[in-house]
Amino acid sequence: GVMFEATLLENVDEKLEIYRDEAFGPVAILEKYKNFEQGIAKINRSRFGLQAGVYTQNLNNMMYAWQHLQVGGVIINDIPTFRVDNMPYGGVKDSGLG
Numbered sequence: 001g002v003m004f005e006a007t008l009l010e011n012v013d014e015k016l017e018i019y020r021d022e023a024f025g026p027v028a029i030l031e032k033y034k035n036f037e038q039g040i041a042k043i044n045r046s047r048f049g050l051q052a053g054v055y056t057q058n059l060n061n062m063m064y065a066w067q068h069l070q071v072g073g074v075i076i077n078d079i080p081t082f083r084v085d086n087m088p089y090g091g092v093k094d095s096g097l098g
Helices: 036-044 058-070
Strands: 006-008 025-031 050-053 072-075
Touching: 036 058, 036 072, 058 072
Parallel strands: 006 025, 050 072
Antiparallel strands: none
């Protein structure tokens, strides 16, 4: 079958489809932010909001992410697809609608 290798992209124009829509493949876009809050604000501008994985050792950043991310679930220091069966799993905005 067809295999798509894991790909990291940077300096991606926000107008491109790969930036605006879900890739449904092993693709991630790297972006730089001046501070943690700016990164959270950028995430919240997306039309999607399924899950978020936040990697930080800073307790204040953990709490800020938990309180401000507009997503169905926030996972700290693990991948955003992690869950156990008794955890709710869903999204907001245009994510998690079946």
